[in-house]
Amino acid sequence: MTALARAAVLTNYLEVARHLGLNGQSLLSQAGLSVSQLDDPNKRIPVAAAVSLLEESARVSGCETFGLRMAELRQLSDFGEISLLLSHQRTLRDALQVIVQYRHLLNESLAIHIEEAGKTVIIREEVVTDRPAHSRQAIELAVAVMHRFCAALLGAHWHPLSVNFTHEAPADLTVHRRIFGCKLEFGSEFNGIVCPAADLDTANPLANAAMARHAQRYLDSLQTAGEHSVVFDVRKTIYLLLPMGRATIEQIAESLGMNVRTLQRRLEEGGATFSELINGVRRDLVIRYLENPGYSLGRIADMLGYSMPSSFTRWFISQFGMPPAAWRAEHNIVPRKER
Secondary structure (H helix, E strand, O other): OOOEEEHHHHOOHHHHHHHOOOOHHHHHHHOOOOHHHHHOOOOEEEHHHHHHHHHHHHHHHOOOOHHHHHHOOOOHHHHOOHHHHHHOOOEHHHHHHHHHHOHHHHEOOEEEEEEEEOOEEEEEEEEOOOOOOOOHHHHHHHHHHHHHHHHHHHHHHOOOOEEEEOOOOOOOOHHHHHHHOOEEEEOOOOOEEEEEHHHHOOEOOOOOHHHHHHHHHHHHHHHHHOOOOHHHHHHHHHHHHHHHOOOOHHHHHHHOOOOHHHHHHHHHHOOOOHHHHHHHHHHHHHHHHHOOOOOOHHHHHHHOOOOOHHHHHHHHHHHHOOOHHHHHHHOOOOOOOOO
16 A cells, blocks of 8 residues: 655645755656646645655755755645644644544654653654655654644644654754754654643634534545555554554554454454564664664664663564674764763
């Protein structure tokens, strides 16, 4: 199954490309996309192509903040049909649950997990494609759009504590600081936003229960008609929960609203097993982590669910034919001093 997203994920792409002196039409063509597809925000396009387009555009322009610049121009209406339901939710907490519930209608590759930790909340996000790919721009775009959405709903009541990214910081943080206006953490264990739990319960003055019910009935009809892949949903959830040490089949089943036996049956129907999916996500994530010189091998082992670095090393050798340190040396990645 090819993961798809609304063409709206590339809203403002041509404007940013033009501002940076790029031939946006040519870059779209190279990625297998076209300008005409962007004319209809509800047109479904392959997520992998969009991710590739953003990375190549950032590389050619030399602009490390390409995705952020697109997000800076986003509006709540860019969420399409879901925007009506979002704008009438009682609180930000309710609105975030709507995004989680209907994320398939926005972007099949968007994984979101909301975690409460005492007086704070962590909004974790991942962009999971059909095949492993560098997705720094897509990740920063997704997190920045989420940040702008929260700000649009709460206004002066939105006070994020930090914005976190697993990748390293760019050379210039000017755009990041302008957009987020809060503490920035790079080389983090997750991509997303940390905010006070109280922010999520601030009342939305525009909430309208009747309008929300009307919008939800319409969205439910769209969701029923759409194709749904449990295998891909499990893979996305593993991406989010593995670094938290919670990617067990019991936790995954609970997060997807089913019991373990039902989940196993649905995976079997999709031609997959849970252990295969865990291993596949580990293979994807380990390369991303190894490419970040700020991560020690011990930290990588822990983020992949290995309590012992030796177990991680044995697994890595079985998958890639060499120890992780040798892989880094072969790819000229010099890790920083172990922390």
